[in-house]
Amino acid sequence: MLLSFRNSRASTRRLGGRRGFTLLEAIGFLTVATIIVASTLGVYDQAQIALRTNQTIVAVGLMSTAVRTLHTNVGRYGTGRRVRTIRSQSYGEDLMPIIARSNSIPPGMQISVDSGGVFTVRSPFSGEIEIAVRATGAGQSFFIEIGDLAQDVCINIASQSVGGSYYGLESVTLNSTIFERARGVQERGPGTVGPTGSQVYPITPVQAEAACIPGGQNIMRWTYT
Numbered sequence: 001m002l003l004s005f006r007n008s009r010a011s012t013r014r015l016g017g018r019r020g021f022t023l024l025e026a027i028g029f030l031t032v033a034t035i036i037v038a039s040t041l042g043v044y045d046q047a048q049i050a051l052r053t054n055q056t057i058v059a060v061g062l063m064s065t066a067v068r069t070l071h072t073n074v075g076r077y078g079t080g081r082r083v084r085t086i087r088s089q090s091y092g093e094d095l096m097p098i099i100a101r102s103n104s105i106p107p108g109m110q111i112s113v114d115s116g117g118v119f120t121v122r123s124p125f126s127g128e129i130e131i132a133v134r135a136t137g138a139g140q141s142f143f144i145e146i147g148d149l150a151q152d153v154c155i156n157i158a159s160q161s162v163g164g165s166y167y168g169l170e171s172v173t174l175n176s177t178i179f180e181r182a183r184g185v186q187e188r189g190p191g192t193v194g195p196t197g198s199q200v201y202p203i204t205p206v207q208a209e210a211a212c213i214p215g216g217q218n219i220m221r222w223t224y225t
Contacts, residue, residue, distance in 0.1 A: 049153070053156050055107075056146070057161040066099055068167070077139050091143075092134060097119050109129070110124075123146050131143070145219060145221040154174065154211075158174055158203045158211070159208045169201075169224055174212060175218060
């Protein structure tokens with residue numbers, strides 16, 4: 001027993017009598033842990049933004065296809081009469097109820113219905129999505145519009161979402177800047193002047209940055225025939 005006690009005391013002396021962390025060691029540990037957590041959260045946030053961006057891009061393509069498919073045998077999307085107002089502008093019939101009731105709203109969108117049966121669909125970034133017939137062209141075209149996009153989100157969606165996979169796409173509008181289909185003049189390519197004085201899509205990152213304003217009030221619209 002005496003030998004065991006002496007060995008214990010000797011071990012304590014060899015360890016310098018330390019029974020825990022010093023204050024400086026604790027501070028150093030917490031600093032490193034804070035850096036690791038902050039880095040992890042930053043990567044997580046970026047991954048979430050990338051996921052929501054991809055969900056939004058895919059949703060626009062799927063909803064446009066749904067509208068076109070549902071109206072295949074009709075030949076038009078509505079009458080084109082000015083029956084509703086969106087952001088102080090007049091438009092034709094609201095197509096969102098048809099898309100919602102046909103179960104054509106893609107996953108990741110936020111859907112709510114008020115007591116009057118009015119559907120509200122929001123993007124993964126919480127901006128309201130509108131689908132309506134254009135008030136010109138006798139109901140031969142419609143648009144999908146998403147509002148309240150932050151500048152970085154607007155740039156990313158605009159740079160990634162406009163391409164040949166969007167069948168029937170005629171133009172894309174970023175706030176007041178219009179990008180139109182080249183209409184057969186393929187050699188002009190991105191960044192050149194379109195058929196009516198607008199620019200030609202696909203939209204380059206530089207063009208997207210110029211058209212997307214700072215803040216969270218960006219509006220993006222896809223117009224289809």
